[in-house]
Amino acid sequence: MLGAWEYLVKYPEKLAGWTLEHLWLITIAIAIAIILGIVVGIFITGKGKEHVADTVLYLAEIMMTIPSLALFGLLMLILGSMGLTVIGFLPAVIALIVYGQLPILRNTYTAIRGVDPAMIEAGRGMGMSERQLLFKVKLPLAVPVIMAGLRNAIVLLIGIAAIAALIGAGGLGVPIFRGLRNARMDLIILGGISVSILALLTDTLMSLVERWVTPKGLKRR
Amino acid sequence: MIKLDRVTKVYPDGTEAVKEVSFEVEAGELCVLLGPSGCGKTTTMKMINRLIPITGGKIYIDGRDSIKIDENELRRSIGYAIQDIGLFPHMTVGQNIETVPSLKGWPKAERSKRAEELLELVGMDSGEFIDKYPSELSGGQCQRVGVARALGADPSILLMDEPFGAIDPITRVRLQDEFLKIQQEIKKTIIFVTHDIFEAIKMGDKVALMKQGQLVQYDTPANLLYRPKNEFVEDFVGADRALKGLQLIRVKEVMSFPPTVKAEETVEAAGERMEQEGTNWLVVVNDDGKFLGWVDKAELGKGEMVKEVISSSAITATVNTVLNEVLSLMLSHGLENMVIVNEANILEGVISFDIIRKALTEVTQRRESE
Numbered sequence: 001m002l003g004a005w006e007y008l009v010k011y012p013e014k015l016a017g018w019t020l021e022h023l024w025l026i027t028i029a030i031a032i033a034i035i036l037g038i039v040v041g042i043f044i045t046g047k048g049k050e051h052v053a054d055t056v057l058y059l060a061e062i063m064m065t066i067p068s069l070a071l072f073g074l075l076m077l078i079l080g081s082m083g084l085t086v087i088g089f090l091p092a093v094i095a096l097i098v099y100g101q102l103p104i105l106r107n108t109y110t111a112i113r114g115v116d117p118a119m120i121e122a123g124r125g126m127g128m129s130e131r132q133l134l135f136k137v138k139l140p141l142a143v144p145v146i147m148a149g150l151r152n153a154i155v156l157l158i159g160i161a162a163i164a165a166l167i168g169a170g171g172l173g174v175p176i177f178r179g180l181r182n183a184r185m186d187l188i189i190l191g192g193i194s195v196s197i198l199a200l201l202t203d204t205l206m207s208l209v210e211r212w213v214t215p216k217g218l219k220r221r
Numbered sequence: 222m223i224k225l226d227r228v229t230k231v232y233p234d235g236t237e238a239v240k241e242v243s244f245e246v247e248a249g250e251l252c253v254l255l256g257p258s259g260c261g262k263t264t265t266m267k268m269i270n271r272l273i274p275i276t277g278g279k280i281y282i283d284g285r286d287s288i289k290i291d292e293n294e295l296r297r298s299i300g301y302a303i304q305d306i307g308l309f310p311h312m313t314v315g316q317n318i319e320t321v322p323s324l325k326g327w328p329k330a331e332r333s334k335r336a337e338e339l340l341e342l343v344g345m346d347s348g349e350f351i352d353k354y355p356s357e358l359s360g361g362q363c364q365r366v367g368v369a370r371a372l373g374a375d376p377s378i379l380l381m382d383e384p385f386g387a388i389d390p391i392t393r394v395r396l397q398d399e400f401l402k403i404q405q406e407i408k409k410t411i412i413f414v415t416h417d418i419f420e421a422i423k424m425g426d427k428v429a430l431m432k433q434g435q436l437v438q439y440d441t442p443a444n445l446l447y448r449p450k451n452e453f454v455e456d457f458v459g460a461d462r463a464l465k466g467l468q469l470i471r472v473k474e475v476m477s478f479p480p481t482v483k484a485e486e487t488v489e490a491a492g493e494r495m496e497q498e499g500t501n502w503l504v505v506v507n508d509d510g511k512f513l514g515w516v517d518k519a520e521l522g523k524g525e526m527v528k529e530v531i532s533s534s535a536i537t538a539t540v541n542t543v544l545n546e547v548l549s550l551m552l553s554h555g556l557e558n559m560v561i562v563n564e565a566n567i568l569e570g571v572i573s574f575d576i577i578r579k580a581l582t583e584v585t586q587r588r589e590s591e
């Protein structure tokens with residue numbers, strides 16, 4: 001513990017650098033994962049897409065079960081065969097997007113499917129088009145569940161992003177793995193605690209965002 | 222005007238939910254679709270705004286074949302109030318009411334004005350409620366907003382699917398009365414679905430009784446009660462149709478004006494009036510004719526002025542209450558007489574057991590001799 005503190009006091013710019021790398025990595029990954037997950041999640045709730053939905057959700061679940069190390073390895077193979085860089089930022093972002101999909105996708109899908117049929121019928125009965133129904137009724141009512149999925153995904157990705165250091169993407173995984181290799185307990189602790197603090201802070205921030213985007217009438221009193 | 226011409230709904234699996242149903246609802250009429258669950262009444266209603274696609278026959282809305290009207294256009298021109306309220310919880314009361322006007326692209330100022338008017342129409346203070354969320358309202362208030370929302374863009378036709386289903390009986394009766402009063406003002410063409418025969422008789426200008434997808438009898442409530450077409454109708458109406466007939470009579474048709482006394486008069490004057498009228502009670506009013514309470518002969522000795530011996534009662538009815546409800550209130554509160562007042566609590570009349578019995582005999586005899 002003390003070692004980690006001393007290191008931090010001595011080289012604060014080091015930790016700042018790793019943290020920024022980490023943040024940059026997950027910000028890009030999460031931004032893409034959110035857009036992809038929500039768009040696909042909405043798409044598969046469409047009429048007659050039950051089979052597509054089953055397949056997509058099944059795939060997302062399988063991807064979640066692949067150990068992160070193995071996924072990084074797998075991505076190296078795939079990207080390599082496409083002639084792209086196999087180490088660094090790109091494969092790391094792709095891996096994180098893949099991991100973020102399940103909670104976002106599944107929650108978006110379940111939330112929209114779970115909207116009270118009476119609400120949908122009321123909207124349709126008053127003459128809303130499918131598009132209006134989605135944006136005026138289904139999505140606003142689905143916000144709380146979708147947000148829960150997002151928070152889940154973000155905390156998950158902050159943890160997994162540490163492993164991305166192994167393929168040269170930098171971030172807070174760097175001190176952890178360096179510490180492991182060189183038996184430097186202070187570095188391991190410093191990296192580990194920083195990742196935890198980052199996850200906690202982000203989750204708190206997200207709970208504020210959640211409160212902000214949840215329609216007023218749906219808030220618990 | 223709504224006209225159904227041999228309307229049929231067959232589901233892909235072959236189930237015939239509605240079979241060749243034909244009837245016509247005149248403009249300004251309230252038509253109740255009545256029947257046991259699974260009889261096809263809701264399906265029939267939902268075919269009118271094409272929430273359920275029609276598979277045979279035709280529906281004409283003001284003379285136009287409904288299938289030729291754009292689906293969303295059609296629905297925006299027909300008010301829709303559904304079971305279990307169906308208000309959007311994420312929208313304020315005002316936004317809920319403005320749903321259809323906003324879909325139709327009305328300017329914001331016009332929409333808000335309309336929402337305020339409609340809230341007042343259903344008896345709610347617009348200033349207090351317009352920015353509230355449905356979760357902040359009582360069940361009865363939600364139903365009122367539901368009706369206001371259905372009237373949003375001033376449609377000429379309303380579809381109401383058990384709109385007063387999910388509330389306690391006392392509130393339901395009040396909402397029914399209020400709605401009938403509103404209907405007298407707005408004169409919409411209404412299809413009203415219910416499984417409650419009392420509600421059907423009370424609300425309907427016409428009742429369409431359905432059974433297993435078929436229309437059994439389409440008639441006035443009185444004819445349904447007193448001239449049932451067949452055994453099914455008779456059974457559905459029930460053996461107590463005399464009692465149900467009370468739903469057809471409103472207080473104003475039969476009430477009488479009671480003997481009164483003012484609170485400031487002496488008990489002697491009250492006693493004299495009782496003797497004169499041959500009763501042992503009087504209704505106490507103030508100078509404006511406001512109802513204050515009762516005075517009973519047995520109580521006269523307990524004071525010198527009428528106001529000292531008055532017994533108050535908060536149980537009153539209005540001229541538009543149906544006799545059936547008056548009777549049930551009288552029985553449940555152990556009253557011999559029911560005072561009829563207007564909104565300002567001004568005495569308008571009285572209903573007694575005698576009056577109810579007489580009205581019932583007359584109505585039954587008249588119907589059966591017709």
